[in-house]
Amino acid sequence: MVTQPRLVVAAAASGQGKTTVSVGLMGALRAQGHAVAPAKCGPDYIDPGYHDLATGRPSRNLDPWLTSPELVAPLFLRGCLHPTPADVAVIEGVMGLFDGRLGADGFASTAHVAALTDSPVLLVVDISSAARTVGALVRGLATHDPAVRVAGVVLNKAGSDRHAAEVRRAVEQQGYPVLGVLPRDAGISAPSRHLGLVPASERHDAQASLDRLAEQTAQHIDIDAVFEIACTAPQLDAEPWAPPVVDRPARRVAVAGGRAFTFHYAETAEMLAAAGCEPVRFDPDTDRELPSGTTGLYLGGGFPEAHLGALATNTPLLTQVRDAVSSGLPTVAECAGLLYLCESLDGRPMAGVLPTRAAMQPRLTLGYRDATLTVDSLLGPAGTTARGHEFHRTRTDPGHGTAAAWHFPSGPEGFALDPARTGRATVHASYLHTHWAGVPRLAAAFADAVHEFAPVADARPVRDTCLVNPRAVDLPPSNDARVQPVDSNAHPGDAPHGDAHHGDDDVRDRPDLVDLAVNVRLPAPPAWLARELADGIPGLGAYPDATAARDAIARRHRVDPSMVLPTAGGAEAFTLIARAIEGRTPLIVEPQFTEPAQALAAAGRTADRLVLRAEHGFVLDPAAVDPAADLVFVGNPTNPTGVLHPRTTTLHALRRRGRVLVIDEAFADAVPGETESCISPDPEQLQSVLVVRSLTKTWGVAGVRAGYVIGDPQLIELLRRQQPHWSVSSPALTVMLATTSDRALRESAQAARDLASAREHLVGALERRGLRPVPGVAPFVLVEVGDGVRAALRHSGFAVRRCDTFAGLSDRWIRVAVRDPHTIDTFLRALDDALALTRSAAAATPEEVPA
Structure with a gap:
């Protein structure tokens, strides 16, 4: 008999808040000093990743169908006692309380697991669309099965205190205590993807988000009462599960991990270790080779389709595998x-091991499967049976002339190959996920095969894993001779040849590259914004009306609507300014985004350029601006340097009678607190000033083109007269409205803080390599790396923004978009190779360098 405080978090249906409450409770209990053992009902892999972060220990999947009903309590106790005894266990349910395997009367449901572990149930109820009816719902769930004991209730998504009080009375009148109420939008949820939540390991902000969730949970839920309920759980009459131990020398098994391979049962590695194997985690995103001495390979589940760029360009590892x-x-x-x-x-x-190609499909394949091995393989003889589950949205072409890995009742599935002609299949590849604790003969057979195999290095020489052969790289010469830096003494019409160049050009011809050239934060708009855009599709037959968007932007910045003009992105804003604002002597402070110069040239106008210098940190001295310049363009923060100019001492000092000051704040919302922004509710502060904003970068809507101009009402009116009718599309207006909401502003502010942290990570890593990145605050970093590095990075699969198209810079500089720390670290490894390669080439004699 084992004493173990525990509870199950359940709900009436999916989407009611089980994960939010479960993870929040785990974090809050841990914050109180408790050792918390997490578990998850069913075959889910993603929620346990958040459990691991919240508790600091591996989560256990409890699935009576994948293993057996008899194994559920032992596996649960394994998690409670390993690696150290836990004070309390929290088991997150699956779907609705009584939803299990279809056609099996609730088998493998949350209720089934609660009964097998004899655990009290904490019921989470979404009350956003009901009030007193919730009392009847709770009573029905609590009395449906005598084996299930509902010991408390948490109300989620309350609309108001009055609403919460009404529901609380209804539930407590039925005899069930309400332990907490979460207001609508109080929870911190993980972003969604086509198969559910985004795994915690893919979110660089996951730990910080979970810390905030734990704090918020403790504010709204009585954590002490939750712990008291867990302590009412009776003793369990079961022995903790332990894998069978085989005493033999350890052989190394490479286990895929990292962001693309996040799906693992904790017992898999434990069973391998007990069977005389040494599981060693490697990351196919970043590691160039398998762990040394590898004698077995385990590639679990995950999201490779979300990390194709890094996986596909890691050719040394692909070749070695x-x-x-x-x-x-x-x-x-x-x-x-x-x-x-x-x-x-x-x-x-x-x-390229399997003779098949895979592609994403619109249809989700999901369900439990009975499976039988079709041929003798490393997992056992033909006829070996197992249970597993499928969960994917990809499909493979049929393999020609290859044996299937499994046979399902519906037909063959997967691939069983014997590439070395050993007499049995040494490759078992399938969509099926199996829980080896439920079929230990599979783990034992695999471990035996590993011990029978000679190490990789002994079996076959591995190809050279050098990413780029220094003797074969055509290093371009420095571009300094081709690009003529322009300074304040240059002829007004002189401009570098690259004014029309954009970061997208760096990846357009090579979609396989990891894109660090384009400064769009998200690859697609967040799910809630995508829904807003989709909801607007039925109205596309009407001509767009920008009034509501203009007014929403005005409220967001606390300015009069007459000071706002919605535009089709920053590009249209600069075009309107070039056409509408007359001036004898336009001047652009460089280096700067190329669009102002391009817009002026398209309008038949020329501009002087004041080129800021690296030796001065690209800092702008207002006294250096020609007093005769009557239309001045300056970025803040500036693209590509990232330098943020002070509002009062620098930008306001540029204002003078007869001059229009245009400030490009395309990246201002990526600066925490939007410090130094020149947008002000005081009209005097914007007299003769225009501030250009873009929504593209923060919200992943480059294909929509959404932005706006805020400034002097008289200047705004001049721009409006130049703007064609309906130039701003309805989807762009939808973006403007949606991103001015309180929710969007909170999300944007958090994204800015996360980005600042990731930027600090990149800058610090560059400095440790002896480089000197330009101090800044933008979602990109400008750094001088030397001749040929950009080209070498491109060979390695990374696109960074070329800088010889910016006035005053050369191809010795690169601009790197700030991404999550994992992508940054991958890039840094490629940068190390590129720096070593180019320095080696530079040190070679002319005869040694290829022509």
């Missing part, structure tokens, strides 16, 4: 692992 697996390396690949071994995924090259 292909060679190693072809030599007979025992290899198990489940779902994501199957995709990694394909010839291609969505047209991008993968390892």
Whole structure:
């Protein structure tokens, strides 16, 4: 008999807040000093990732169908006692309380697991669309099955205190205590993807978000009462599960991890270790080779389709995996692992082990499966049976002339290959996820195959894993001779040849590159914004009316609507300014975004340029601006330097009678607190001033083109007269309205803080390499790296913004978009190779450098 405080968090249906409450409780209990053992009902992999972060220990999946009803309590106790005893356990449910395997009367449901572990249930109820009816709902759920004991209720998404009080009375009148009420939008939720939540390991802000969630949970839920309920759980009559131990020398098994391979059951590694294997995690995104001495390969599940750029361009590892697996390396690949071994995924090259190609599909494949091995393989003899589940939105082409990995009642599935002609399949690749604790013979067979195999290095030489052969790279000469820096003494019409160049040009011809050239924060708009855009589709037959968007922007910045003009992005804003604002002597403070110069040239106008210098930190001295300049363009923060000019001492000092000051604040919303912005509710502060804003970068809507200008009402009127009718589309207006909401502003502010942290990570890493990135605050970093580095990075699969198209810079400089720390670290490894390569080439004699 084992004493273990515990509870199950359940709900009436999916989407009611189980994960938010479960993870919040785990974090809050841990913050009180408790050791918390997490668990998850069913075969879910993503929620346990958040459990791991919240508790600091691995979460256990409890699934009576994948393992057996008899194993649920032992597996649960394993998690409670390993690696150290836990004070309390929190089990997150799945779907609705009584929803289990279809056609099996609730088998493997949350209620089933609660009964098997004899755990009290904390019921989470979404009350956003009901009031007193919630009392009847709770009573029905609590009395439906005598084996389930509902011990408390948490109300989620309350609309107001009055609403919450009404529901609380209704529930407590039924005899069930309400332990907390979460207001609508109080929870911090993880972003969604096509298969559910985005894994915690892919979110660089995950730990900070979970800390905030724990604090918020403690504010709204009685954590002490929750712990008291957990302590009412009776003793469990079960023994903790332990994997069978085989005493033999350890052999190394490479286990795929990182952002693309996040789906693992905790017991898999434990069973391998007990069977005489040494599981070693490697990251196919970033690691150039398998762990040394690898004698087995386990490729679990995950989201390779979300990280195709990094996976497809890591050719040294893809090549080594292909060679190693072809030599007979025992290899198990489940779902994501199957995709990694394909010839291609969505047209991008993968390892090429399997004679098939994979692609995303609109239809989700989901469900439990009974499976039988079709041939003798590293997992056992033909006829071996197992249970598993599928969960994917990709499909593979049929393999020609290859055996299937499994046979389902519906037909064959997967691939079983014997590339080294050993007499049995050494590659088992399938969409099926199996829980080896439920089928230990699979783990034992795989471990035996690993011990029978010679190490990779002994079996077959691995190809050279150098990313770029220094003798074969055509290093371009310095571009300093081709690009003529322009300074304040240059002829007014002189301009670098690259005014029309954009960061998108750096990746347009190579979609396989990891894109660090374009400064758009998100690859697509967030789900809530995408829904707003989709909801607007039925209204596209009407001509757009910008009035509501203009007024919303005015409220957001606390200015009069007459000071606002919605535009089709910053590009239209600069075009309107070039056409509408007359001036004898336009001047652009450089280096700067190329659009102002391009817009002026298209309007038949020329501009002087004041080029700020690297030796001065690209800092602007207002006294250096020609007093005769009557239309001055300056970025803040400036693209590409990232320098943020002080509002009062620099920008306001540029204002003078007869001059229009245009400030490009395209990246101002990426600066925490939007400090130094020149937008002000005081009209005097914007007299003869125009501030250009873009929504493209923060919200991932480059294809919509949404922005606006705020400034002097008389100047705004001049721009409005130049603007064609309906130039701003209805989707762009939808973006403007949606992104002025309180929710959007909170999300934007948090994104700015996260970005600042990631930028600090990148800058620090560059400085440790002896480089001197320009001090700034923008979502990109400008740094001088030397001749040929950009080209070498391109060979390595990374696109960075070329800088010889900016006045005063050369191709010795690169601008790097700030991404999450994982992507940054991947880039830094490629940068190390590029720096070493170019320095080696520079040190070679002329005869040694290829022509």
